[in-house]
Amino acid sequence: MSMNTLAVEAVAKAGGFPKPPSSDSALAGLSKYIPTESVTLYIAAVSAQSALAGLIPWLTATVTYWIFVVLTPIICFLLWARQVANAKKENKDFKVSLLSPKSWPWWKMIASTIAFLVWALAVPGNPIMPPGSEAGGVVAAFAAIFVSTILSLFEPPSDKKQT
Numbered sequence: 001m002s003m004n005t006l007a008v009e010a011v012a013k014a015g016g017f018p019k020p021p022s023s024d025s026a027l028a029g030l031s032k033y034i035p036t037e038s039v040t041l042y043i044a045a046v047s048a049q050s051a052l053a054g055l056i057p058w059l060t061a062t063v064t065y066w067i068f069v070v071l072t073p074i075i076c077f078l079l080w081a082r083q084v085a086n087a088k089k090e091n092k093d094f095k096v097s098l099l100s101p102k103s104w105p106w107w108k109m110i111a112s113t114i115a116f117l118v119w120a121l122a123v124p125g126n127p128i129m130p131p132g133s134e135a136g137g138v139v140a141a142f143a144a145i146f147v148s149t150i151l152s153l154f155e156p157p158s159d160k161k162q163t
Helices: 003-013 026-031 036-047 049-055 061-090 106-122 134-153
Strands: none
Touching (some): 003 036, 036 049, 036 106, 061 106
């Protein structure tokens, strides 16, 4: 699921927007926390790895993987912050503070990062699976879906009100 959708859900929970459409289906539970924005950028970076290696020698596959692990919660936070700003424009009574860590979407940022950690292992060329390990990629793909499902089950009750 898009981290932007997670951000919209978090802002709606705080009263900033109308409740988004329900995503309480089996399919949504399978993919809810897989961060499509990070995954899309990561696939592009892995695809360009050989070309980038000549320009930026320190940017190995391992460094790229960990950069995206760090970027995932940052992207999630920035998308949430954009939604908060939009909600404040539409609703002057909306009182969520971007500067208050208590209001940040911690669960969504952490769950998205965990899902990325596992999902990125299914991408060919990732630094963890040995080259030519097609079976490992298949296992990683199933693990990504499994982890996303488990994360949905552990979602805090206050967040489930939105989904």
